[in-house]
Amino acid sequence: MRYVNLQGLDLSGANLKNTDLNLAKLQGVDLSGANLEETRLNRTNLRFALLSGANLKGAFLNQANLQGILDVIEEQLAQAYKLRCATMPDGSRYDGRFNLEGDLADARFLHVDTNDPAAMADFYAISTKEYENGQAWVRIHLPLLWKQFMEKERLLEIKSDSDHHFS
Numbered sequence: 001m002r003y004v005n006l007q008g009l010d011l012s013g014a015n016l017k018n019t020d021l022n023l024a025k026l027q028g029v030d031l032s033g034a035n036l037e038e039t040r041l042n043r044t045n046l047r048f049a050l051l052s053g054a055n056l057k058g059a060f061l062n063q064a065n066l067q068g069i070l071d072v073i074e075e076q077l078a079q080a081y082k083l084r085c086a087t088m089p090d091g092s093r094y095d096g097r098f099n100l101e102g103d104l105a106d107a108r109f110l111h112v113d114t115n116d117p118a119a120m121a122d123f124y125a126i127s128t129k130e131y132e133n134g135q136a137w138v139r140i141h142l143p144l145l146w147k148q149f150m151e152k153e154r155l156l157e158i159k160s161d162s163d164h165h166f167s
Contacts, residue, residue, distance in 0.1 A: 012050070022060075032071075038081070056080050060102065067091050078142065082106070085125055095134030096124045098142070 005025040012032040022042045030050045038058040045065045052071040057079040066072065069089045077083065082102035083094040096103065103124075104114055113119045121131035 042082075051076065061086050074141065084123070093126050093130075094124065095126055095130045095137075096120060097134035097138045099138060 001024065002020050002022050003024065004021065006029055007025050008028045010030045011034055012030045013034060014031070015035045016031075016039050017035050017037045018039065019036075020040045021044055022040050024041070024044045026041075026049055027045050027047045028049060029046070031054050032050045033053040034051075035055045036059050037055050038060075040060045041064050042060050042062040043064065044061075046069060047065050048068040049066075050071055051069055054072075054076065056072075056076045059080045060082050061080050062082045062084045064083075064086045066089050067087045072089060078098045078100075080098070080100055080102075082100055083098065084103045084106065086094040088094055107114050107120065107123050110123070112123045117131050117135070118128050121128040124131060
C-alpha cells in the first residue's frame, strides 16, 4: 500500500499491523483505535489525522508528518520504533526524547556516539540544546508514561481474563 492516498477516510479500528504505508497520504484520516503495530509509516503525511487510542507500538515513523494531530498522547508516541526527523504534532522536529530502540540502532549503525549530545543532535537534525531539552524531558516524564502504560496493560489483561471466564 506504499504511496497510497487515503486522505480523509474513516479507518477507525482498522487492523493495519505490519502494513507498509511508507510515503502514504493519510491527511485527516480517522485512525482512532486502529492497530498500527509495527506499521511502516516512514515519510507518511498524517497531518490532522485522528489517532486517539491507536496502537503505535513498534511503528516506523521516520520523517512522518504528525503536525496538527491533537489527540495523540506522548504515551502512544513513546511506543513507536522510530521517529527520527518526524514533524511532531506541535510542528517541531522530534528531539530524541523517547530514546526509541530503532532510532538508537540506526545511530549505532551509522557510528554515531549515542553518549555525545552534539553527535545525537546532528543525527536527529536538531540543535544540541533541543536534544538536551528532550533528554531532560525524558528523565522527568518517561517513568510516569511507562507506569501509566503498564497499568493500562494490566487492566486489559484482567478484562481479557474475565471475558474468557464468562464466555
